[in-house]
Every structure is written in structure tokens, then in C-alpha cells.
Amino acid sequence: MEIELKNLLDIFKATDESSLFKTKSEGKQTRYTMTGTKPKLVEMTAEQCKKLCEKAGIEYLDGYEYRIFEGLTTDETPDRYGDIVRYTGADFKNYLKNPVVMLSHEHSNFPIGNSVKIWKDDALKGVKSWDLLLDNRVDDSGRSDLAFKFRKSGIMPGISIGFMVNSAKTDHSADERKKLGLGKWGVEILSFDYLEHSVVSIPANPEALTNMLKAIDNGMLRSIFSKEDLFSIEKLKFISEDSLNIFEDFVIKTPTIIIPSIDTKTIDEIVRQVTENTTKCVIESVNTFTKKIDEVLAQVQTLVASIPPSTASGAERNAPEEGMYASDFLKDFQIKTNL
Numbered sequence: 268m269e270i271e272l273k274n275l276l277d278i279f280k281a282t283d284e285s286s287l288f289k290t291k292s293e294g295k296q297t298r299y300t301m302t303g304t305k306p307k308l309v310e311m312t313a314e315q316c317k318k319l320c321e322k323a324g325i326e327y328l329d330g331y332e333y334r335i336f337e338g339l340t341t342d343e344t345p346d347r348y349g350d351i352v353r354y355t356g357a358d359f360k361n362y363l364k365n366p367v368v369m370l371s372h373e374h375s376n377f378p379i380g381n382s383v384k385i386w387k388d389d390a391l392k393g394v395k396s397w398d399l400l401l402d403n404r405v406d407d408s409g410r411s412d413l414a415f416k417f418r419k420s421g422i423m424p425g426i427s428i429g430f431m432v433n434s435a436k437t438d439h440s441a442d443e444r445k446k447l448g449l450g451k452w453g454v455e456i457l458s459f460d461y462l463e464h465s466v467v468s469i470p471a472n473p474e475a476l477t478n479m480l481k482a483i484d485n486g487m488l489r490s491i492f493s494k495e496d497l498f499s500i501e502k503l504k505f506i507s508e509d510s511l512n513i514f515e516d517f518v519i520k521t522p523t524i525i526i527p528s529i530d531t532k533t534i535d536e537i538v539r540q541v542t543e544n545t546t547k548c549v550i551e552s553v554n555t556f557t558k559k560i561d562e563v564l565a566q567v568q569t570l571v572a573s574i575p576p577s578t579a580s581g582a583e584r585n586a587p588e589e590g591m592y593a594s595d596f597l598k599d600f601q602i603k604t605n606l
Contacts, residue, residue: 270347275452278348284452291350291454292435297372297427298352299467300341300393305421309335309397319383319397323366328404335383335399336418340426340464342393349450354393356433356458359385368398369465370414372429379411379466394428396464409499414466416491417505421483427467431460476510480517492518 272284281287311319316332345351366385367378380400388395400418401411417423436455439447449455480488497515500506506514 270349272452275348287452288437288454291348291432291452292437292456293432295429295431295462296456296459297429298341298346298348298350299425299427300339300344300346304424306336306338306418306424308333308419309337311335316383320399323381323383325381325383325399328402330402331399334402334415335397337395337397338426339388339391340385340394340396341428342391345448345450345453349453350456351447351449351453352428352430352456352459354387356456357387357394357430357461358433358459359461362461362463367463368396368400369429369463370410371467372427372463372465376410377406377408379406379414382464385461394461396426398466400466408503410503410505413496413499413503413505416496418466420488420491422479423466425467426464428464429462431462432456433458433460476506477513480514483517485517488518 270278272287275287276282279287279290281290311332313329313332316335317327319335320327320331341352341354341357343351343354362382362385366382368380368382370376370379380398382396383399384397386395387393400415402415403409403412406412414423434457436457439449439455443449444451444453447455497511497518500514501508501511
């Protein structure tokens with residue numbers, strides 16, 4: 268939705284429509300691009316990443332190949348100020364001397380990363396960039412790593428460019444404005460010096476943040492963010508206190524598990540089936556065990572039958588009959604084994 272004139276005058280510090288057109292057509296400007304999609308991590312090898320870092324003048328560190336996002340930094344969609352930025356007019360000459368990625372255009376603070384590749388995408392009619400976001404080995408404040416995690420989770424999908432206007436068109440007719448999609452007080456920026464781009468947009472509105480978080484898998488959030496990250500977010504004032512409380516609910520608290528209700532008939536049926544199956548298993552086990560005992564007893568009887576009778580002589584001829592020792596052995600075995 269296009270911003271009302273009085274608000275535009277305040278934003279651009281203009282006094283009337285004429286000065287508004289003039290202010291929007293010169294000097295430093297920022298424009299925000301909201302893709303509405305989760306930022307994409309670029310797949311590449313360590314060797315490919317090393318070459319990109321070397322070309323961009325950045326020291327490669329192990330694992331950087333897993334920290335590069337592809338992002339649309341600007342396109343020709345009319346922005347909320349009613350303006351159109353023509354991607355073909357982007358001049359990267361000065362930017363490539365120091366291709367930094369900032370956080371919310373905080374120029375008084377350190378960059379959170381660097382663009383290792385930037386180009387004009389004719390199919391999308393926009394500018395795309397591969398952004399390497401630093402980790403705590405380089406930025407021990409935690410800002411860069413938090414920005415990486417917020418981008419990876421999809422909570423910070425937006426990018427805003429900072430540029431210096433070189434030329435712009437303001438004298439469009441009403442029909443031209445309608446055809447182009449220009450706002451009533453919009454300008455068409457034809458050429459500009461590309462100065463930097465920033466990772467932006469964690470919704471300040473608690474309701475908007477809640478809706479965004481609801482669309483993101485909680486398990487994924489918990490795999491990205493730790494409790495220590497919450498302390499860093501609070502310390503660095505990365506988001507407002509209200510937003511932090513909402514964010515903490517999604518990241519830390521265990522989701523409620525809803526157990527469906529079961530009626531009495533269902534419970535009785537479950538008990539009946541469990542009892543029936545258990546009884547069946549017990550009977551089968553007893554039958555199997557009994558069969559094994561019968562097999563063992565038969566083997567013992569065969570063994571006893573093979574024992575020869577007593578071979579005593581002389582005074583021992585009055586010993587019990589043949590086979591008695593074997594019979595006593597079998598009885599003794601049966602008693603001891605309770606067979």
C-alpha cells in the first residue's frame with residue numbers, strides 16, 4: 268500500500284510535492300525488497316568458495332561454503348514509496364571495491380558479511396547477490412552469526428539496498444504512471460551508484476512476528492537457535508522485548524502434545540484384544556516348552572538304555588538284576604529335574 272503524502276513528506280523531509288520529487292530524485296536513498304520466500308543457501312564446494320573469497324578479497328575460513336545465501340537485493344516492483352528502481356541502471360563499480368553486507372543499514376557498526384558475487388538478473392529484472400555471512404570467529408559480538416541464523420530460519424527474508432541516485436524521471440503522465448505502476452508521487456530511478464545492501468526485517472509488530480513464526484517448523488527453529496542465542500539477542504537488542512518473548516515461546520517451549528480422547532467401548536475392546544493375544548502367546552509358549560521337555564526326556568531315556576548292566580564277579584554275584592542301576596539312574600534324574 269502506497270504511503271500517504273503527509274507521511275512521505277515526513278520520511279523524505281520535504282515541504283511539498285515539488286520538493287518531494289526533487290528529494291527522491293537525488294542523493295542517497297534506501298529501498299526495501301521483500302521476497303516473501305525463505306532465503307536460499309548456495310550449494311558449493313570448499314574449493315569453489317575459496318576462489319570466490321579470493322576474488323572478493325576475503326580470507327577464506329573453513330565452513331564458509333555453508334554460509335552463503337543467494338538473495339534478490341532489488342527489482343523493478345514499485346516499492347512502498349511508489350517508486351521504481353530500474354535494475355539496468357545499477358553501477359557496481361564503487362561497491363565492488365568494498366562489497367559489504369550490513370545489518371539494517373547500521374553504518375556506524377561493522378558489516379556482518381560480504382557479497383562474493385553480484386550480478387544483474389535479466390529474467391527477474393533485478394539484482395542478485397551471493398552473501399557470505401560471518402561467524403563468531405571473525406565477529407565475536409554475535410551479530411553476524413545471529414543474522415545468519417535468522418536468515419537461515421526464514422525470519423529475515425528481506426534485503427534493502429543503499430544507493431546514490433544519478434538520474435531519475437518524475438514527469439510521467441497519469442496514463443504512464445498507471446501503466447508502469449508508479450505511485451502518484453513516485454519517481455522512476457533510471458541510474459544509480461550501488462553503495463551497499465543490508466539484511467533487514469524482523470517484524471516489529473508482535474502479531475506479524477507470531478504469524479511468521481507459525482509458518483515455520485518449530486523443530487527447525489530449535490535446531491538452529493540455542494538458549495545462548497536468546498541471551499545474545501537480548502544483549503544486542505536484536506529485536507524488541509515483546510518480539511523476544513514471542514520468539515522464545517516458539518524456540519524454547521516444548522509444543523503441547525494433544526492426546527485424542529477414547530471412549531469406554533474402545534478401551535474395553537483394546538483390553539479384550541490385549542488379553543486374548545497375551546493368553547494365546549502364553550499357551551503357545553507353554554506348548555513349545557512342553558514339547559522341548561518331551562524331546563529332552565526321550566534323549567535321556569535313550570542314553571540310559573545304552574548303559575551296560577553291572578559286570579560284578581565273585582562275592583558280588585548276588586548284586587541286583589541287570590539294568591537296575593540304569594533304572595535307578597533314570598528315577599533319580601526324573602526326581603531331580605521334576606519330570
